[in-house]
Amino acid sequence: MKKNFDFVAIGDITTDAFIRIKDASVNCDVNREKCQLCFRFGDKVPYESVTVVPAVGNSANAAVSASRLGISSALVSNIGDDQNGEDCLDSLKHNGVATDFVAINAGKKTNYHYVMWFEDERTILIKHEDFRYDGISEIGSPKWIYLSSLGQDSLLFHHRIAQYAREHPEINVAFQPGTFQMKFGHDKLREIYEIAKIFFCNVSEAQRILQTQEHDPVKLMEMMRHLGPKIVVITDGPKGAYAYDGKEAWFMPPYPDPKPPYERTGAGDAFSSTFTVALALGKSIPDALRWAPINSMSVVQKVGAQAGLLSRPELEKFLAEAPEWYTPKKLSI
Numbered sequence: 001m002k003k004n005f006d007f008v009a010i011g012d013i014t015t016d017a018f019i020r021i022k023d024a025s026v027n028c029d030v031n032r033e034k035c036q037l038c039f040r041f042g043d044k045v046p047y048e049s050v051t052v053v054p055a056v057g058n059s060a061n062a063a064v065s066a067s068r069l070g071i072s073s074a075l076v077s078n079i080g081d082d083q084n085g086e087d088c089l090d091s092l093k094h095n096g097v098a099t100d101f102v103a104i105n106a107g108k109k110t111n112y113h114y115v116m117w118f119e120d121e122r123t124i125l126i127k128h129e130d131f132r133y134d135g136i137s138e139i140g141s142p143k144w145i146y147l148s149s150l151g152q153d154s155l156l157f158h159h160r161i162a163q164y165a166r167e168h169p170e171i172n173v174a175f176q177p178g179t180f181q182m183k184f185g186h187d188k189l190r191e192i193y194e195i196a197k198i199f200f201c202n203v204s205e206a207q208r209i210l211q212t213q214e215h216d217p218v219k220l221m222e223m224m225r226h227l228g229p230k231i232v233v234i235t236d237g238p239k240g241a242y243a244y245d246g247k248e249a250w251f252m253p254p255y256p257d258p259k260p261p262y263e264r265t266g267a268g269d270a271f272s273s274t275f276t277v278a279l280a281l282g283k284s285i286p287d288a289l290r291w292a293p294i295n296s297m298s299v300v301q302k303v304g305a306q307a308g309l310l311s312r313p314e315l316e317k318f319l320a321e322a323p324e325w326y327t328p329k330k331l332s333i
Contacts, residue, residue: 003072003098003100003140004140004141004142004143005072005073005074005098005139005140005142005143006066006071006072006073006142006143006144006280007062007063007066007071007072007073007074007142007143007144007146007276007277007280008073008074008075008076008101008139008142008144008145008146009059009060009062009063009066009073009074009075009076009145009146009147009148009273010059010075010076010077010136010145010146010147010148010150010161011057011058011059011060011062011075011076011077011147011148011149011150011178012057012059012077012078012111012128012131012149012150012151012178013055013056013057013059013060013075013077013078013079013088013102013110013111014056014057014060014110014111014112014113014126015052015053015054015055015056015084015087015088015110015111015112015113016052016053016056016113016114016115016124016265016304016305017050017051017052017053017112017113017114017115018049018050018051018052018053018115018117018122018263018265018303018304019047019049019050019114019115019116019117020047020048020049020050020051020117020118021039021045021047021048021116021117021118022046022047022048022118023039023040023045023046024037024038024039024045024118025037025038026038026118026119026121037116037118037123051303051304053303053304053305053306053307054084054087054088054090054091055087055088055089055091055092055095055306056266056304056305056306057077057111057148057149058148058149058176058178058269059075059076059077059146059147059148059149060075060077060088060092060097061266061269061270061273061305061306061309062146062148062176062269062272062273062276063075063092063095063097063146063273064092064095064096064097064306064309065269065270065273065274065277065295065306065309066146066273066276066277066280067095067096067097068095068096068309068310068311068312069274069277069281069310069311069312069315070311070312071277071280071281072098073096073097073098074097074098074099074100074101074139074142075092075097075098075099075101075102076101076102076135076136076139077101077102077103078102078103078105078129078131078132078133079102079103079104079105079110079111080104080105080107080108080109080110080129081104081105081106081107081108082109082110084109084110084112085104085110088102088110089102095306100138101135101138101139103131103132103134103135105131105132108129108130108131109129110129111127111128111129112127113125113126113127115265117263120260120261120262120263120264120300121264122263122264122265124265126179128150128151128152128180129151130151130153131151131153133150133151133153133154133156133157134157136157136160136161136164137164139164141168141170141171142171143171143172143280144171144172144173144174144276144280145161145165145171145172145173145174146174146176146273146276147161147173147174147175147176147192148175148176148177148178148181148269149177149178149179149180149181150178150180150181151180152180152183154180155184155188158181158184158189158191158192159191161192162191162192162194162195163191165195166195172197172198172279172280173192173195173196173197173198174196174197174198174199174200174272174276175192175193175196175198175199175200175229176199176200176201176268176269176272177189177201177205177209182205182208182209185209186209186210186227190227190228193227193228193229194227194228195228196228196229196230197229197230197231198229198230198231198232198233198275198276198279199224199227199229199231199232199233200233200234200235200268200271200272200275201224201234201235202234202235202236202237202268203215203217203220203234203235203236203237206220206221206223206224206234207220209224210223210224217234217236217242218242218244218249218331218333220234221234221242221243221244221249222244222333225244225246230245230246231243231244231245231285232244233272233275235268235271238254239254240252240253240254240293241254241271241289241292241293242331243285243288243289243328244333245285248285248330248333249330249331249332249333250285250286250289250328250329250330250331251328251329251331252289252290252292252293252328252329253293253325253326254293254296254297255293255294255296255297255318255322255326256297256323256326257297257300257301258297258301259301261300261301262300262301262302262303263300263302263303263304264300265299265303265304265305266299266304266305266306266308267296267299267300268296269299269305270292270295270296270298270299270305270308270309271292271293271295271296272292273295274288274291274292274294274295274296274315275288275289275291275292276288277291278291278292286327286328289328290319290322290326290327290328291315291319294310294315294318294319294322295308295309295310295315297318298310298314298318
C-alpha cells in the first residue's frame with residue numbers, strides 16, 4: 001500500500017563544500033547592497049578549512065526540517081551513482097527523510113557545490129547536473145508538496161507538477177523558488193504560482209521576480225499575490241518577515257540571536273519549511289510566524305543548512321522563553 005506522507009519536498013539535492021576564507025574583502029555600494037566578494041586575481045589565496053555537508057539544497061533542507069519537527073517527510077530528487085550520492089542517501093535516512101522518490105542516475109554525478117564562506121556570509125558556486133526530471137505520479141496524496149530549486153532543464157517537470165496538483169486538489173503546495181525558477185520568470189511558471197497555497201521569497205528576490213524597484217515588503221506581497229499564491233511570505237533578512245493572506249498582513253521580528261550568526265546558509269530554507277510545517281500541523285499564520293524565525297536563528301549558529309535545525313520540543317522551548325515583544329504585529333493594508 002502506497003504511503004501518503006505529510007510533507008513531500010521536490011527539488012535538487014547537492015553536497016556543499018564550505019571553504020572558509022580569511023584573506024578577502026567585501027565591496028558594496030553606498031546602501032550596503034550589491035556587494036561583491038573580492039580576492040586577489042591571479043594569486044594564491046589561503047583558506048582556513050573545508051567542511052563537506054551532504055544531502056543539502058533548498059528542498060532537502062526543508063524535508064529534514066519537517067522530519068525533525070515531527071511530521072512524515074520524503075524527497076523527490078535525483079542523484080548520480082557515485083559516492084556523493086550514497087552519502088546523500090545515508091544522510092537523508094539518518095534524518096528520517098524517506099528516499100522512496102530519489103532517483104539514482106547511472107553514469108552521472110551527484111550535484112556538488114562550493115561555498116565561499118567569508119565572515120558570517122557566503123557565496124555559492126552552483127552546478128546542476130543534467131538529470132531527467134520525472135516521478136511525480138509516484139508520490140500519492142501528501143498533505144503538502146514543498147517545491148523549490150530545480151535545474152535549468154526542469155520547465156516541463158513544473159508543468160507536470162502543476163497538473164498533478166490540479167488533479168489532486170486535496171494537496172497544498174508551498175513554493176520557494178530557486179535560481180533557475182526565478183530565471184524562468186513568473187509567466188513561464190504561471191501554473192505554479194496559481195496553485196501555490198504559500199509562496200516564499202526575500203525582498204530582493206521579489207523585486208527580481210516582479211521586475212520592480214519597489215522596496216516596501218507590504219506592496220511587494222500585494223503584487224506577488226496577484227500572480228496567484230493564496231499566502232505570500234516575504235523575508236527581509238535581519239529586519240524580520242512579512243505575511244499576507246489577501247485579507248490580513250503581519251510583520252514578525254527576528255528571534256533574538258544568542259550570539260552573533262556563525263554562518264547563514266539555510267536560514268531562508270529553515271524559515272520557509274518551518275512556516276509550512278506549522279500550517280500543516282493546523283497552526284494559524286501568526287503562530288507560523290512565531291515558529292519560523294526560531295529555526296532560522298538556530299541554523300545560523302552552525303555550519304551548513306541542517307546542523308542547527310530543531311526538533312519540535314526544542315523549538316517550543318525557545319518559543320516559551322521568547323521575550324514579550326516577540327509576536328506578530330498586524331499591519332494595515
